[in-house]
């Protein structure tokens with residue numbers, strides 16, 4: 001065995017000390033910039049940016065004006081019309097000495113969009129020019145106080161070659177446009193709403209729009225446009241419809257009306273994340289806009305609607321009210337995720353949406369909260385803010401808002417949000433402002449609840465129900481404990497809203513109706529009177545609190561709940577727990593009794609009253625990674641074997657039912673409706689179990705589905721099933737898929753991803769070959785994530801015992817860091833999970849992290865993620 005401790009540590013201290021930003025150090029800006037005029041002479045190789053800032057001293061101080069920069073040198077600095085030369089550059093920032101209370105400061109810089117591989121600031125994508133400024137990209141365009149509490153009214157003039165860039169867009173409303181000599185043209189935009197620099201955007205390109213009108217609740221017409229390249233126009237209908245539905249939903253549910261005369265969305269192929277809520281000009285990763293039945297799965301369609309809604313909802317929760325500083329990021333992101341989850345729940349099955357959201361939370365956020373990068377939803381410090389666009393800020397942040405909504409109830413929650421929007425409109429606010437509004441609007445005290453903003457880590461709750469037959473009394477003992485996280489060795493008890501219910505073991509009757517209990521002590525007892533038969537506990541119904549629940553419920557009681565609980569989430573959860581217990585035991589002992597799981601799945605499949613979409617979720621085994629999270633030491637090989645054995649057994653023992661479910665789930669013609677989606681989902685889940693059973697015709701069945709499909713959901717589902725196996729159809733299907741979709745970047749991403757996720761033993765070799773494929777490039781974030789990101793989520797291949805998977809990922813991330821540090825740093829966490837593995841794997845993972853940290857010229861982004869992962 002390798003000794004983990006024996007590995008030499010590189011000297012981290014000098015670098016690590018540099019550049020830590022702390023929340024407690026916040027001070028208001030010395031200078032405000034109420035107005036800015038920007039003048040762009042656009043060109044991919046050399047763009048000139050002239051900025052005219054009206055600056056106003058904020059208080060009686062003698063500080064110079066400090067304008068953040070991103071490596072440029074000013075071509076000129078003019079103060080009140082006079083060129084000055086007593087400016088200086090300090091750490092990239094432009095320092096301008098000023099004597100009065102208000103001045104006009106003008107700077108000019110030249111930047112090179114086509115050489116911008118970081119995709120932050122102004123960059124080129126697919127021949128067009130676009131921007132991404134959140135969090136600190138604006139300083140790479142021009143010198144400016146690039147912080148969210150400096151709000152300005154922007155006037156923007158764009159000039160460019162008319163043939164190459166016929167469309168010129170910026171925030172706000174279009175003011176004027178015209179032609180220039182030499183085939184150039186110009187357009188001017190003005191955004192009347194003061195905004196921070198991170199919401200600035202421009203687009204110049206050869207684009208066409210799918211247009212529509214939305215009439216707001218007060219009767220104003222808004223011109224909507226979804227801008228794409230001409231060939232993609234037919235793929236914009238779904239996004240446009242989702243935008244209109246979102247606008248109406250926010251009026252109805254939150255009373256929020258849109259405020260400009262135009263709302264534009266532009267799709268770009270090269271984008272570091274999902275999308276960006278720039279005022280009146282959202283910019284999207286094209287994967288969250290473009291869809292038709294032939295190229296997008298149901299999952300893609302749903303994600304498009306969710307992201308369109310999310311970015312639109314930011315117009316109020318983010319833009320009209322922005323963040324005082326980046327420590328408050330969850331103020332806009334957690335709340336906006338909560339809002340988009342509510343929107344999606346209203347478009348189809350709320351139960352299935354909740355299951356999907358909890359599955360996502362457990363896959364991404366729970367591991368983060370249990371690892372070296374754990375942080376509260378309102379962090380206390382960071383080195384690189386880009387590293388804090390995390391599942392914790394977004395998804396745990398949304399769970400925290402959900403708990404507030406649960407505690408307050410719908411009317412008081414709405415009173416709280418109304419008050420928040422009213423009080424803080426036009427300002428840069430804090431999480432505290434939000435919570436205080438919720439309290440004032442509802443009359444509910446949230447003092448102790450505020451710990452959710454301060455403490456990291458997932459609370460663990462143990463619940464044990466004792467029934468006293470003599471007194472017909474049941475006593476539930478509940479204890480909570482939040483494990484230590486980096487910098488937070490001990491924790492205080494949290495407020496946990498838990499929805500509970502008791503069922504009778506014999507009669508299946510309700511013994512105690514659903515109630516919401518608010519726990520706020522380390523241990524509490526909840527007494528139920530008049531409990532005449534043995535009760536079965538249904539707890540954390542609807543996943544009312546984002547915690548881990550440990551109970552002493554037997555397999556029989558979980559089976560009961562999986563069949564009888566009337567809360568769909570609790571029913572799903574009982575089944576998951578049954579599966580987890582079985583898989584953990586099997587992984588530890590090499591074998592386990594599968595009977596309870598098989599019976600529960602059979603009962604679920606037989607229940608005609610259940611929605612097929614729910615059935616498909618409920619019968620799916622938990623992921624390898626989630627099983628590993630339940631174990632003291634993750635053993636990826638044992639988990640893989642246990643899961644494959646259970647899948648095969650479920651497939652064989654329920655063979656007739658899977659065939660019947662498969663046949664019953666055929667849909668005549670593609671329809672994007674909740675019912676048709678549910679059937680497609682169940683069909684592919686059934687196909688997976690048929691393949692796992694090992695029957696001879698499974699590959700034939702999958703290939704027939706692949707060939708006969710009239711939609712991407714069925715085609716990709718069949719392809720994934722084939723790719724995991726050994727059949728000759730596997731190679732044929734991959735080739736057909738590649739030849740059919742080779743010129744569609746988004747579908748080609750699926751081709752890379754499905755191979756990177758394959759559970760086959762030779763996946764690493766395949767992925768290494770794919771990394772040399774002519775269609776592979778690290779320059780496109782979607783492609784990099786489709787191969788490298790997917791591979792590092794593949795528990796079997798990534799965790800190969802010899803460390804070859806770790807080495808491959810580290811090599812790729814070191815290469816990617818040179819182009820795009822943000823996207824590279826996002827893929828560090830899988831390597832950071834080394835503490836969860838055996839000593840040999842832990843040593844190999846550490847070795848790769850140390851190699852990354854020691855790389856000359858490493859970005860701040862990667863350094864923070866990798867060095868914290870080693871600590």
Ligand code: ZN
Pocket residue numbers: 310314332333336
């Ligand atoms: Zn957001």
